Amino acid sequence: MKILLIEDDEAIISLLTKSLTAHRYVVDAVRDGEMGWVYGTTFEYDLIVMDIMLPKVDGITLCQRFRAEEYTIPIVLLTAQDSSTAKIQGLNAGADDYVIKPFDVEELIARIRALLRRCSATPSLLMSWGDLLLDPVTCEVTYNGQPLNLTTKEYELIELLLQDSRHVMSNDEILDRLWSSDEFPAEATVRSHIRRLRYKLQEAGAPHDFIGTLYGRGYYLKSFDQPIAPLPQPSLKTAPSLTTLDASRDSTQTLQYTAFLNETWLTTQPHCLAQVEILFQAVQALQANVLTEPLQQQAHHIAHKLVGTLGVFGLTQGEHLARRLEDLFSGAQLRQPEQVIALENLVSLLQQEIQSTLTLPRRSAVAQYSLAMLIIDADAGFTQALAETASQCGIKSAIAPTLEVAYQSLASSTPNVIVLRLSDPTQRRECLQTLADYLPKIPILTVANQDTLDQRLEVSRWGGTFLLEQSVTFEQIVTYAVGLVQPPSADAKVMFVDDDDLWLRSLPALLEPWRFKVTTLSDPQQFWNVLQSVSPDALVLDIKMPDIDGLELCQVLRSDPQWQQLPVLFVSALEDAKTQNKAFVVGADDYLCKPVMGDDLAGRILNRLRRIKSFTNRSS
Amino acid sequence: MEVKRVLIIDDEESIQTVVKFGIAMAAGWEVLTASSGPQGIDTAQSESIDVILLDVMMPEMDGIATFHALKTYPETEEIPVIFLTAKAQTAEKNHFNDLGVSGVITKPFNSLDLPGQISKILHWELQS
Numbered sequence: 001m002k003i004l005l006i007e008d009d010e011a012i013i014s015l016l017t018k019s020l021t022a023h024r025y026v027v028d029a030v031r032d033g034e035m036g037w038v039y040g041t042t043f044e045y046d047l048i049v050m051d052i053m054l055p056k057v058d059g060i061t062l063c064q065r066f067r068a069e070e071y072t073i074p075i076v077l078l079t080a081q082d083s084s085t086a087k088i089q090g091l092n093a094g095a096d097d098y099v100i101k102p103f104d105v106e107e108l109i110a111r112i113r114a115l116l117r118r119c120s121a122t123p124s125l126l127m128s129w130g131d132l133l134l135d136p137v138t139c140e141v142t143y144n145g146q147p148l149n150l151t152t153k154e155y156e157l158i159e160l161l162l163q164d165s166r167h168v169m170s171n172d173e174i175l176d177r178l179w180s181s182d183e184f185p186a187e188a189t190v191r192s193h194i195r196r197l198r199y200k201l202q203e204a205g206a207p208h209d210f211i212g213t214l215y216g217r218g219y220y221l222k223s224f225d226q227p228i229a230p231l232p233q234p235s236l237k238t239a240p241s242l243t244t245l246d247a248s249r250d251s252t253q254t255l256q257y258t259a260f261l262n263e264t265w266l267t268t269q270p271h272c273l274a275q276v277e278i279l280f281q282a283v284q285a286l287q288a289n290v291l292t293e294p295l296q297q298q299a300h301h302i303a304h305k306l307v308g309t310l311g312v313f314g315l316t317q318g319e320h321l322a323r324r325l326e327d328l329f330s331g332a333q334l335r336q337p338e339q340v341i342a343l344e345n346l347v348s349l350l351q352q353e354i355q356s357t358l359t360l361p362r363r364s365a366v367a368q369y370s371l372a373m374l375i376i377d378a379d380a381g382f383t384q385a386l387a388e389t390a391s392q393c394g395i396k397s398a399i400a401p402t403l404e405v406a407y408q409s410l411a412s413s414t415p416n417v418i419v420l421r422l423s424d425p426t427q428r429r430e431c432l433q434t435l436a437d438y439l440p441k442i443p444i445l446t447v448a449n450q451d452t453l454d455q456r457l458e459v460s461r462w463g464g465t466f467l468l469e470q471s472v473t474f475e476q477i478v479t480y481a482v483g484l485v486q487p488p489s490a491d492a493k494v495m496f497v498d499d500d501d502l503w504l505r506s507l508p509a510l511l512e513p514w515r516f517k518v519t520t521l522s523d524p525q526q527f528w529n530v531l532q533s534v535s536p537d538a539l540v541l542d543i544k545m546p547d548i549d550g551l552e553l554c555q556v557l558r559s560d561p562q563w564q565q566l567p568v569l570f571v572s573a574l575e576d577a578k579t580q581n582k583a584f585v586v587g588a589d590d591y592l593c594k595p596v597m598g599d600d601l602a603g604r605i606l607n608r609l610r611r612i613k614s615f616t617n618r619s620s
Numbered sequence: 621m622e623v624k625r626v627l628i629i630d631d632e633e634s635i636q637t638v639v640k641f642g643i644a645m646a647a648g649w650e651v652l653t654a655s656s657g658p659q660g661i662d663t664a665q666s667e668s669i670d671v672i673l674l675d676v677m678m679p680e681m682d683g684i685a686t687f688h689a690l691k692t693y694p695e696t697e698e699i700p701v702i703f704l705t706a707k708a709q710t711a712e713k714n715h716f717n718d719l720g721v722s723g724v725i726t727k728p729f730n731s732l733d734l735p736g737q738i739s740k741i742l743h744w745e746l747q748s
Binding site: 254256257260261264267268271301304305307308309310311312313314319323326 | 631632633634635637638641642645675677679704705706727728729731732
């Protein structure tokens, strides 16, 4: 179990670190609120202990910040303020417990343990690990339905291991917890109990190493590929991804290694992106039917290298995409049209994955397969047909017939997009709500079979995209899903007309992250010629320009039916409602006031492009 | 356990860097790096190396050719070689074993685990 301690008092840091470490907790201590935020959001902890009076950001604010960002990790506040107002304030801010200084260390640790137990995946009732089930009420233990006949000590031993299943229990600890101090059992006693317990488990069909031994350290329950998550755990964000063995490794070592990987990634990322560019070249050559043997070989080689590199950096998703590309580029059937589409999609997804990875994901020692699309629906006919269509487009999908399976799948890997088609409205609502809460960044495509405003309202309230089943084909569902993942900006041509040369010159750099193809024009007289030769996907106009102003340019544009569809955005220093109104009258789609930030401008352009894209998708 | 000297031959600089750091951190071993087969052979001949981690797919001289070359020199023929590869098919692993390599480690790996994996393959005793 890992605890983040945010405290500026050195004496308390050393006392708590020592005591918590003695209880086998792993402690990271930071000395101000800002660092607390950085650590708490970067690494995974099971619990946070924080002081209220902290430099930079105080404990109450920090607590609120964690809760506002939907971190559900338990928080214990420490403070010298012994008044009920302070307590209420702390608990209102989202803290789970409150301890007043000076405190009894043992009491604090007991509270921590209680909180962790309350927040564990098995808060009460049944305890389980893989196929092992323990019912504390009836004291029955079963493995895969087979009852185990255990002695009292064996029962207590397995219960102890289950209580804290990510914890390596040392001999001493087991002796302390299961034997009273006047019994003086020998160390070998634990070993013989473990041996008998293993034997009984094995007889019931468990693997021989169900209880693992970490030499010199103790015993633990081996982890499984499939995490057992019976309920939608609010721990999607805080779920510890380290397995037992990793957790037993010196935590500072893992932290340092992760930090080093992150640092190295900074120089590796551009290199990987440059390699992806070559993959793009190969795809383009393939589309133009001019792909040469050496280029195909080079692309194959690059994809292979990316598999290894991305994997070592922990980018499972990217690794998987690269592996698929490696397969395709090695194939002889590369020239088939559906393969070409698949390749293009894959390379785009890969580029996006590499580009969007600024800090590396936390390492998980169990290699989990990643997926791009998660399909949630009970109807196997639908899910399989959709998965098949997706796979033809180079998209890997996972199918979840129930919400439970979906949550399990989400706990182990994150898809790029979710397709949800549950006919039961209650289930669908629950799913939309849970996903919006825990994974707000993953787009959800809801396929509904009833065209009612209620249904549409519900989907849009939770930020989903609505598709009416009767009106779409499987191919269209996949296309829409990919559209939600891929920003429509890739290679979109955006033309800017403005007499401010300085601003025009700053645009390519300002918009670089969005990969727009930017054309700038400072002389409005050249407008029509440039417009026709560039044929942009979006147009951004200034209003006040010499001779011809932007409003007139827009009017000219809209007077030609051929240019009715082109998104036009105005960016101007004029803030008055009258001018803005005029702009919309002459046919503007959006209006921004200078100064404009890069992401704001890009966001508005993207909005328009998305609308146009969905329109053309529909009409085609 | 004594400090081992590992040579990694991989054309990906980032892999070299990460492996070097991870092995040094987890076991305190010394890691030498080479970016190509010929460079790796040079290093293996001039330095005393306990194990070579060899990437299979490299431009020009690939891992298999490098492995064969290493076996032709008296200074290097005894050095155990472990292949690093992103391919995990059993058929390929068997093929590598037939070649006489000591073992195969599949990418992706966590560099912190490498000393353990290497020791297991070569039956070195690791301190707990």
